[in-house]
Amino acid sequence: MAESGGWLQALTEFSETTSPLDFVLIAQHYDLFLQGLMNTVGLVFFSLLIGGALAIPLGIVRAARQPVLNQLVWAYVYVFRGTPLLVQTYLIYYGLGQFEAVRDSFLWPFLREAWWCALIAFTLNTAAYTTEIFRGVIEATPHGEIEAAKACGMSPWTRMRRIVLPSALRRALPAYSNEVIFMLHGSVVASTVTIVDILGAGRTLNAKYYLAFEGFIAAAVIYMLLVYLLSRGFKLWEWKWHAHLRPREIEAVKEPAAAAPKAIGLR
């Protein structure tokens, strides 16, 4: 017991004096970073979920070029893609309280909370970017597929559900995985509106002990791990969803290889 205590003390001493980073201090505050991780992951997950759900109908409207609706959605997308997420978040969190009508409404208990405001801002932001991704992939649907669906007598709704969306969402995957990583990067804005996300945890730690490196470096490492996990996850997902685009299995590969010497002989 005493021995293990001495060992821990030696490690702490090494961490505080010799090591360039006081890693024991970071480890001692794991609960702070855990809280940050929960906040970041929660905000990103829910904003992507709601934003993605919003973006599907909006993308369809854009692709269908509905006269008035299309322009409205275009304007929404243009505003949210053309301005910084920081300003959008400030506008909702700090701005909405300016109006008495908002302060008196039943929504105020939510709109007063930084977490909900950040969620709203992130959701609207990611929905705008995702709308454009969906518009692109819906428009890229091969013409023949739609013609075939029409020839089979499918209604526009059935066509969208059975033919257009399944293949369009698959095609959206590579661009969407980028959007997810951008959203994770963008979520650091939450730390500027008092939320303790991963960066917020790092800032809290640094402010508490008057440090310059430990909190930020710990945050950076956690973000890198998250990005790594996300990109691995999306690769796997893509591999599954794009199975039809993978090169065929060994039989198909063998054939050209067997044919190759002949081709060289011919030349």
Place this chain on the structure above:
Amino acid sequence: METVIDYMPSILRGTLVTIEIALASITLSVLMGLLGAWAKLSPVAAARKLGEAYTTLIRGVPDLVLMLLLFFGGQILLNRVGEATGLWGYVEINQFVAGVLTIGFIFGAYMTETFRGAYLSIPRGQIEAGIACGMDGSLVFRRIVWPQLVRYALPSFGNNWLVLLKTTALVSVLGLQELVYEAFTAGRSQRQLFTFMFVTLVIYLVLTAVSDAGLRWLDRKYSAGVRRA
């Protein structure tokens, strides 16, 4: 609305600072991007590894984290090194420099991919033909590679510029008096944060729209001689 007009001078001054940061960091990022692309395309394995590490690191870590690390940590590191080597005295990194350095460094990684992709789209045969005509490396670069590099890199460069312009808003967190900072201070003192943030939003939209027009003009200029489908 009258209050906004009262504060317009400071907001416009902030806008100017925003534009300055954006222009300074895009210049740095183009330099870093060319350097990075050169490293990633280099036949030397160590250079390729270094380039790979650079782009991976940047794409893994959010910009604000790097910015804070550089602003608070970089200064201490610089002074510790100065103290140890005795080469320089106390140095202070101001917010402008910290912002430009981090944004330039971050977007340098994206520019690396832009330029690398653009270089790879230039048909190999053209470069070989240039060498066959007796051009040396620099002449091949100047006459064959560069004009097409610009053409192929432009769409992605434009995207990067628009993202970069919005990223400059984060420098307000360091306390640099750019557009968001000025508007936020004014809005808080007048208790009209919505109005002032809305004005900020509109200014960013104007900047984006102007950039869009400029990029389209550049695109027309550099795609002269390309047949459109």
